Amino acid sequence: MADLCGVRVLLLWAGIIGSANCPQAPPPPQCSYTVTPVKFGFDDFLNASEIRQIPPKGIPAKINATFPRNCNNLTADYTCQEKGTINDTKLESELEPFTEYSCTGQIKNNNVSINKNTKDIQFTIDCDITINRIKQHATSNSINLSWTTTSRKCPDLPSHPKLSYDCSCVPTSKSKPITYNTPSGGTCDVTGLEPFKDHTCKVQPKYNVRIVSEPKEVKQKTDIGVPDDIPSVSVMIPEHNVVKVTCTYPKRFNGPEKSYVAKLFYGSVLQKTLKNSKCEFEFKDLSYSTEYVVEVTAYNGHHFSKNPKKETTSTSYNSFIIRLVIFLVFTIITCVAVGVAVYKIFIWRRRESRNGGNEDIMLETTAIYANIPGPERQH
Numbered sequence: 001m002a003d004l005c006g007v008r009v010l011l012l013w014a015g016i017i018g019s020a021n022c023p024q025a026p027p028p029p030q031c032s033y034t035v036t037p038v039k040f041g042f043d044d045f046l047n048a049s050e051i052r053q054i055p056p057k058g059i060p061a062k063i064n065a066t067f068p069r070n071c072n073n074l075t076a077d078y079t080c081q082e083k084g085t086i087n088d089t090k091l092e093s094e095l096e097p098f099t100e101y102s103c104t105g106q107i108k109n110n111n112v113s114i115n116k117n118t119k120d121i122q123f124t125i126d127c128d129i130t131i132n133r134i135k136q137h138a139t140s141n142s143i144n145l146s147w148t149t150t151s152r153k154c155p156d157l158p159s160h161p162k163l164s165y166d167c168s169c170v171p172t173s174k175s176k177p178i179t180y181n182t183p184s185g186g187t188c189d190v191t192g193l194e195p196f197k198d199h200t201c202k203v204q205p206k207y208n209v210r211i212v213s214e215p216k217e218v219k220q221k222t223d224i225g226v227p228d229d230i231p232s233v234s235v236m237i238p239e240h241n242v243v244k245v246t247c248t249y250p251k252r253f254n255g256p257e258k259s260y261v262a263k264l265f266y267g268s269v270l271q272k273t274l275k276n277s278k279c280e281f282e283f284k285d286l287s288y289s290t291e292y293v294v295e296v297t298a299y300n301g302h303h304f305s306k307n308p309k310k311e312t313t314s315t316s317y318n319s320f321i322i323r324l325v326i327f328l329v330f331t332i333i334t335c336v337a338v339g340v341a342v343y344k345i346f347i348w349r350r351r352e353s354r355n356g357g358n359e360d361i362m363l364e365t366t367a368i369y370a371n372i373p374g375p376e377r378q379h
Helices: 004-014 319-372
Strands: 052-054 064-066 074-082 088-090 099-108 113-119 119-124 130-138 142-150 162-171 180-181 185-189 198-207 215-222 232-241 242-248 261-264 269-276 280-283 291-299 309-314
Touching: 004 088, 052 280, 074 319, 130 215, 142 198, 142 215, 162 185, 185 198, 185 242, 198 242, 232 291, 242 261, 242 291, 242 309, 261 280, 280 291
Parallel strands: none
Antiparallel strands: 052 064, 074 088, 074 099, 099 113, 099 119, 130 142, 142 185, 162 198, 180 185, 198 215, 232 242, 242 280, 261 269, 261 291, 291 309
């Protein structure tokens, strides 16, 4: 009877019958029983392998977890670790691009943990980087680049503090390029370049010092510069009134034209200017025995070399004139000497002729005086 009462009590508890009274039986002894509620947990029927996890495709990072049907109130909060690190967990909002992570989600029902986790999910957040609208400005020895950066998957990437850039130009510069980040991209200054030369420059994006995408290349030519100075000049005097100038020039013109300009000065006064594609000049019809200054510069069509190479030279005497003068002087001296000699001979002969006439006169006079008879004596 007691067993039957117990059954009735159970049926009453289950709601199958409305009363657990036993009217036909004598009053039963007092029943003593304990009802233990049964708790059904999600871990009894939720299979972690049935949870679909989609890794983030950009930043801010968000792992999308899809639970089985009829689990509408379930969510997952993820904690992640970077590959190669221990005890350094990060939330989804702290994940960085171009980094490999392993993440586990803690499952919650209506934001209450149910002591069950998702399977580990591993992924790398790959962000796209586009460098566009590169502006270029060049001087004779430098190139300046400025650009904007965009990312479709990671809109906040261009302003991320760990995003940086390297820039360089080929042929390489003598100094290290300097780059600056801007809110929308960056700028770069490349100095120490050679003038009037074609360069290929590139901008390389880097994240946390690692290369993360292909570089962006542009072509740029440096501006016209100043020709290098002429190292030495050779001056010769092939003729008495001719100056010949030559030079060797292993340097760079740094411009479109390659020519030389030679100037001839007498004192501070410019006498002649010559221009030639070769460093060879001849200054003709100059004054004899005169000192000149020769000045040679390189010219590229826009600029002269800064420091002209100067040399001083002198023309020589004209030997023909000297010989003519000597001949004339000798001739004059000879003529004078001959004239003097002739004159002396003339004088001497004249004197001799005069002396001979006087003797005849004297003899004739003597003879006259000798023939004069004396006076007669008178007796």
